[in-house]
Amino acid sequence: MNETALLINTALASGTTLALAALGLLINERAGVLNLGAEGMMLVAAVAGFATALLTGSDTLGFVAAAAAGAALAAVFGLLVIFLNTNQYATGLALSLFGYGFSAFVGVSMVGKSLSPRQQYAMPVLSDLPFVGPAFFSHHAMVYVAMALTAAVAWFFYRTRAGLLLRAIGENPEPAHALGYPVRLIRLAAVCAGGALCGLAGAYVSLVTAPLWVEGLTAGRGWIALALTVFATWRPARALLGAYLFGGVTVLQLSLQAEGVQISSHLLTMLPYVATIVVLAVISRNAAFIRLNMPASLGRPFRPGS
Amino acid sequence: MNDWNASKLSRRIFALAGLAATAALVGCGKKEEPPAPAAQAPAAAPAPAPEPLKAAWIYIGPVGDAGWSFAHDQGRKAVEAEMGDKVKTTFVEKVSYADGERVIRDLASQGNKVIFATSFGYMDAMLKVAGEFPDVKFEHATGYKMAANMNVYDARFYHDAYVSGIIAGGMTKTNTLGFVASFPIPEVLRNINAFTLGAQSVNPKIRTRVVWVNTWFDPEKEGAAAQELINKGADVLLQNTDSTAVLQTAEKNGKYAFGWDSDMSSYAPKAHLASNIVDWSPYYKKTIKSLMDNSWKGEQRTIWGKPEGANDVIKIADFVPAELKTKAETAMDGIKTGSLEVFTGPIVGSDGKERLAKDTKADQAWKDKVDFYVKGVEGKLPSDKK
Numbered sequence: 001m002n003e004t005a006l007l008i009n010t011a012l013a014s015g016t017t018l019a020l021a022a023l024g025l026l027i028n029e030r031a032g033v034l035n036l037g038a039e040g041m042m043l044v045a046a047v048a049g050f051a052t053a054l055l056t057g058s059d060t061l062g063f064v065a066a067a068a069a070g071a072a073l074a075a076v077f078g079l080l081v082i083f084l085n086t087n088q089y090a091t092g093l094a095l096s097l098f099g100y101g102f103s104a105f106v107g108v109s110m111v112g113k114s115l116s117p118r119q120q121y122a123m124p125v126l127s128d129l130p131f132v133g134p135a136f137f138s139h140h141a142m143v144y145v146a147m148a149l150t151a152a153v154a155w156f157f158y159r160t161r162a163g164l165l166l167r168a169i170g171e172n173p174e175p176a177h178a179l180g181y182p183v184r185l186i187r188l189a190a191v192c193a194g195g196a197l198c199g200l201a202g203a204y205v206s207l208v209t210a211p212l213w214v215e216g217l218t219a220g221r222g223w224i225a226l227a228l229t230v231f232a233t234w235r236p237a238r239a240l241l242g243a244y245l246f247g248g249v250t251v252l253q254l255s256l257q258a259e260g261v262q263i264s265s266h267l268l269t270m271l272p273y274v275a276t277i278v279v280l281a282v283i284s285r286n287a288a289f290i291r292l293n294m295p296a297s298l299g300r301p302f303r304p305g306s
Numbered sequence: 307m308n309d310w311n312a313s314k315l316s317r318r319i320f321a322l323a324g325l326a327a328t329a330a331l332v333g334c335g336k337k338e339e340p341p342a343p344a345a346q347a348p349a350a351a352p353a354p355a356p357e358p359l360k361a362a363w364i365y366i367g368p369v370g371d372a373g374w375s376f377a378h379d380q381g382r383k384a385v386e387a388e389m390g391d392k393v394k395t396t397f398v399e400k401v402s403y404a405d406g407e408r409v410i411r412d413l414a415s416q417g418n419k420v421i422f423a424t425s426f427g428y429m430d431a432m433l434k435v436a437g438e439f440p441d442v443k444f445e446h447a448t449g450y451k452m453a454a455n456m457n458v459y460d461a462r463f464y465h466d467a468y469v470s471g472i473i474a475g476g477m478t479k480t481n482t483l484g485f486v487a488s489f490p491i492p493e494v495l496r497n498i499n500a501f502t503l504g505a506q507s508v509n510p511k512i513r514t515r516v517v518w519v520n521t522w523f524d525p526e527k528e529g530a531a532a533q534e535l536i537n538k539g540a541d542v543l544l545q546n547t548d549s550t551a552v553l554q555t556a557e558k559n560g561k562y563a564f565g566w567d568s569d570m571s572s573y574a575p576k577a578h579l580a581s582n583i584v585d586w587s588p589y590y591k592k593t594i595k596s597l598m599d600n601s602w603k604g605e606q607r608t609i610w611g612k613p614e615g616a617n618d619v620i621k622i623a624d625f626v627p628a629e630l631k632t633k634a635e636t637a638m639d640g641i642k643t644g645s646l647e648v649f650t651g652p653i654v655g656s657d658g659k660e661r662l663a664k665d666t667k668a669d670q671a672w673k674d675k676v677d678f679y680v681k682g683v684e685g686k687l688p689s690d691k692k
Binding site for chain 1: 368517528531
């Protein structure tokens with residue numbers, strides 16, 4: 001029983017990286033902008049967060065710096081694709097490659113540095129509860145932040161006027177423009193918010209799950225987060241669940257091995273990806289479902305007055 | 307993610323190839339420069355200011371990876387420090403396997419006498435270029451293909467793993483060790499087995515649990531694997547992956563672990579039992595010297611370990627009991643002098659079959675194709691047929 005609790009614990013902890021990044025990407029995409037640069041933003045933010053935490057000794061400042069770095073990089077991307085109408089796919093890919101190289105370049109002196117020893121996280125009282133304590137109340141604060149942010153974004157999307165406007169722009173920017181809304185500025189804001197969340201995801205890796213910096217630290221999680229937004233049909237709560245599912249399957253296969261269960265580890269390593277493909281295949285069977293959920297103007301530039 | 311895995315695997319592969327390439331490079335000096343090595347020879351140092359011997363290294367990773375490529379670059383720097391202006395070294399980092407051939411050819415045509423390719427995956431590229439430049443020597447790390455001007459070199463990481471096993475066997479309270487493993491290849495299996503055998507030499511009740519992460523590098527996954535091993539009762543961990551995540555996870559949980567490839571003591575002051583390191587500089591120095599006095603020979607496979615100073619276990623923690631430390635150091639000395647062979651029979655596989663007869667010392671061919679767990683390692687190999 002206790003082992004199950006520990007398994008849930010690791011699944012939530014490792015799913016949080018994906019949850020934060022996917023939530024950020026979902027905000028961009030709901031506004032109609034596809035940012036394939038997630039991996040690059042996560043890496044640059046990871047190194048920024050790590051450097052800040054190293055210099056100041058404060059993880060909180062590290063997360064703030066990472067969010068700022070992610071948002072700054074996203075802003076550059078936003079200026080290019082929203083105001084200069086560059087191709088979103090190509091620009092996003094370029095951002096990923098740039099972020100990879102740039103983070104490696106500026107991070108050279110950070111390699112091999114270590115942060116102050118990490119603590120075992122635990123909430124007072126609650127973490128002492130049997131089963132639920134180790135499973136749900138022994139996490140780094142960012143795990144709960146990710147949950148809270150998901151709820152906040154869902155509320156914003158579906159319960160606020162601004163959220164409605166954002167989604168409307170993602171569906172079709174012309175009417176919003178005709179009504180006098182600054183479509184491109186709103187899109188830029190959404191892209192920056194997405195970058196900030198990807199930044200938090202990057203720093204979560206470099207400060208919490210693998211407290212160190214090396215080139216390529218995030219090991220492709222930005223790409224998985226991109227797939228998760230489709231997996232979640234652009235809904236925040238589903239993105240969170242998808243992230244935990246992915247984290248859970250990954251951890252489960254490690255756990256089965258540690259248990260000595262005799263299944264090919266290669267097969268087990270494929271599991272999370274197989275799960276993703278199966279879910280994608282299932283939801284894609286219903287074309288109307290995808291069409292209804294996918295922001296209609298996703299990836300299309302908006303030229304006011306054209 | 308898969309790309310990452312692939313590139314890491316190939317990095318190692320290339321590293322092996324690199325060693326061979328280096329050897330090869332050493333073998334075939336550029337034709338305009340043969341006098342330069344001679345200048346180093348004691349007798350015939352002819353003219354003033356002899357041309358420096360040009361040597362080049364190719365790395366699969368960045369030199370700042372704190373692991374594999376970093377260790378090779380330390381070796382290159384050691385050559386420079388010792389030989390001064392008699393050598394001129396260059397290196398190219400982050401050379402993907404796809405670019406290997408082009409980079410090796412470039413370096414060969416730039417007058418380098420010897421080229422060291424330090425990852426297994428450069429093997430065929432280096433062999434091909436070696437055929438085109440018979441006067442350049444090629445040395446390839448961790449591979450197995452050789453030529454008249456191409457050698458192979460490698461290290462014996464299992465020497466370190468065995469000594470670490472002794473420390474682990476003495477420190478564990480649960481009699482359960484954990485191993486975060488990359489890919490089920492002989493090198494890694496040798497390490498898992500040596501770690502387990504070392505531990506059993508001081509504590510016969512030892513069981514080792516293994517988690518394969520199928521990557522050389524993914525800190526988050528390595529950390530999660532370590533956490534699962536700890537959750538299942540392992541309290542001393544070893545890894546042959548590249549990051550410090552396993553060590554840091556052990557620290558967070560109040561368990562023990564080791565550094566791998568480089569000194570990782572600073573990452574986890576309470577968890578760090580010792581660091582298993584590799585030092586390529588003795589081989590690099592020897593190779594360069596053999597070029598200078600024209601004694602370099604091709605078709606050689608060199609595997610150095612503890613006796614040659616290529617592998618070592620350093621920074622054994624102060625809190626390791628003195629008696630246990632002495633046991634570890636005695637084993638290290640035994641390996642160094644050759645009186646102790648890690649793989650000495652009887653060695654029984656986890657399936658109960660005898661793999662090495664009593665009092666037999668394993669030869670290189672046996673070590674090259676280790677494809678089983680020793681008794682005490684739990685679970686089945688990923689490659690085993692059911």
